[in-house]
Amino acid sequence: MAQTPNLGLEKPAKGSLDWDVPLNNNFDIIDSEVEGLHVKGTANFAGPNGVTITHNLNLSNYMPAVIPTADGDGAIGEIWITDIAANSFVVRNSGSAVTEFTWVIHNRT
Numbered sequence: 001m002a003q004t005p006n007l008g009l010e011k012p013a014k015g016s017l018d019w020d021v022p023l024n025n026n027f028d029i030i031d032s033e034v035e036g037l038h039v040k041g042t043a044n045f046a047g048p049n050g051v052t053i054t055h056n057l058n059l060s061n062y063m064p065a066v067i068p069t070a071d072g073d074g075a076i077g078e079i080w081i082t083d084i085a086a087n088s089f090v091v092r093n094s095g096s097a098v099t100e101f102t103w104v105i106h107n108r109t
Contacts (some may be wrong), residue, residue: 007033040104042069043091045076050083050092053103057087061108064089072097 001022002011007029010022043051045068053064064081077095091103 038104038106040102042100042102044098044100045072045079045091045093045095046098047096048092048094050090052083052088052090054088055105057105057107059105059107060086063106063108064091065104065106066091067102067104068099069102070099072099 001013003009004011009026009029012019012022039055039057041053041055043053045051062084064084066079066081068076068079072095075095075097076099077093077097079091079093079101081089081091083090091101
């Protein structure tokens with residue numbers, strides 16, 4: 001059976017008997033490959049001292065992003081991310097707002 005070059009996914013020929021078996025195997029392979037590529041959650045800003053976001057991805061090469069999701073009435077200030085570690089990072093803001101934000105982790109590997 002033909003396979004794709006990157007993940008070795010099976011490519012059943014047109015009209016193949018039991019074509020669903022390799023297709024379902026392909027879905028399992030794809031699902032395992034995308035696990036941990038993108039993870040997200042919510043938290044609240046905590047000012048310059050920051051709020052620590054923990055996760056259990058044990059990654060060394062990832063990029064966290066923060067998106068404010070509530071109106072801080074102009075008091076969020078600047079946002080920055082520090083202390084990026086294998087299972088955590090810290091989100092800080094220069095203003096006094098303690099409104100909600102969404103965080104997202106993009107795995108770079």
